[in-house]
Amino acid sequence: MAMERAQIDRRHSEKAYENSMIRAASYHRRDFDLAVIKTNPSDHEQVRSSMLRTTGAPSVNLGRLECLPLEIIFEICLLLDLESLFRFRQVNRRAQQIISAVHGYRETITYALEVLCIVLRTKTAPYFTIYDLFKVLCTRDCLLCGSFGGFVFLPSLMRCCFSCIKEDCLPAIMSVADAKRLIKWSATRLPKSIPVFKTLPGIYSMDETSQKRRMQIVTKEHIARISRCLINEEAQPTRQKKAAVLRYMVTTALPHLDITSGDIQSGICCSGCQVALEEAMRTTGIEVSALGLRDKVYSRDSFLEHFRQCRKAQELFTLSKKGVDIAKISESVRRGGYFNERGVIMSFGR
Template sequence: MEQGQTATMLHKPDDVPVKDVVRIASYHRRDFDLAVVRTNPSDHDQIRSSLLSPNHATTSTLGQLDILPTELAHEICLYLDIRSLFRFRQVNRRAQQIVSSIRLYRAVINHALEAFCIILRTNIAPWFTLSDLFKVLCTKYCQFCGDFGGFIFLPSFARCCFTCIREENLPRVLPLSVLKQRLKPRSGRLLGFIPTVRTLPGIYSMDETPRKRRTKVVLRDSVNTLYLSDYSENTRVKRSQSTSLLPYMVTTSLPYFDPKSGAVQRGISCSGCQVALEKDLYTSGVKPAACALRDKVYSHDDFRNHFQNCHEARKLWELSGQGTSIINVPEFVRRRGYFKKRDVMMSFHSQ
């Protein structure tokens, strides 16, 4: 009787809380986060409070700006690019109070501090506003394929997913030095009008390739906006290891923030699909799409739909006593993905 009930429950949808299903049958792929631009999260805790809580006791003023209502001062701040806004906040304590009380600013610092710091450090900040960043933060799906996107493509501030990064489905980027060499001098002077990302030293891609030098990177298509007639003929760059790493070097992880509910999601993958893949490996019967399914990242709602059709995920749910006990999961799931050199970084990146 119990076996028959279990078999039935594995094949029929269950009315179970999404939160419990996510906790038992899914995990966040930290190895994806580590393949792109990143910083040490432990540093964020030291600066988050200072960025959100300025000193309230102040006699500082902003001169004539102080005659403006706070709401109007906020609107003006939202027209500033991110670098200018950050510099304005550093003017004095009164400026800190104004910026720190902006709703969009507080949401970004609370939920996207790493991306905010990386935007400043890569020098892309002068090209975008806080509103631009907040808009991407509140976007759930990848702009290029429609799946859940846990990353931001810095050259254009577009929400993207790891699959599009890995499969080079993002807009093409090239080193600025290559464009300068191949464009005529008169055209090269116009490159200062193109958004430029200055990459950071780090370890990139799933192959964990180190890069120690900083490189200025631009969107290839951005050059066309300047009507450079010699561009298409002179900037055909052969694909190499260095150019194949560029998509990873100009993207960083960015959670999704729902402004209505206040919920934050980083994207989850299915533990059951990893179990299924490992079972297939033992029997030498791996299906062509098995790895892609294992690597797929879902929102919580999308995962609930996947869970209903994933036999192994539903089995994990039953083995956990419907979320009441701890179960054994594959090592891959426990490690939140595949790591080699980055094992020493794992303690820095929590789910």
């Protein structure tokens, strides 16, 4: 018993030491978060508490559904699309009680409420379930490159990383207007089986491009299915600059939930690599690899591995133990990236 206690204490001590390294030598890239769909976090607090709260004991039941075993009702709820699920939740207190106990519901509302609200506002809720959202919340790595994925491609709820967004590695997308012109679609609407994503006004991409009008977006894969032909880049009439912004308009930040430990991670970058880059810019010049290291996003464990090899990160940690405020060393680290203040204000004003 004493040995087990000693092992637990040692592990707690090791974790506290690792946390101090992470605090001293890493930072979260807020500019990445602001380049994609972003809503004001304060708007969600009241909604979150309401969606997690069950208002007293139910006075009525679910009618004919009550004859089913509770496990079957839970399975039905998991199969409902998000729009139908929340309509069912509004039926009565018993429905609220049932939904609140559905597997993954509380975790999703607690940690992925912004994504849920965006899915509802972009009119894609009929295509996904609460379990779809919970599953991507619990997925850590980008499905395209394997790096830590702090974002989600919303048309298919696919976990991705910012590098794949920036480098245009996501599934190809296009506007509905362009799709109709390409396949000579005469109907006013596309088939209901095709998810149509309606964008939100805001500031997008690292260039902080303002998009005031909403657009309807579809994936080229879905259009190719109904047109029975391959849609290539040359056939897309959307202007290149406009198309480059679209991928930021269909993605948003999403933390990763480790369902076993309960840890929540949004991804971190190395402060040491940022400081080293700034020093190189003032002296010898920079290498392309230095830019990649500066922008690389790590999970907690992968950053600790990087820390062991990054001398500048180790220097920052040593300075922090001497009481030096790391944020004063680099303005970019202090601000969480290199966006301008106007972009921050306009993004949260969406």
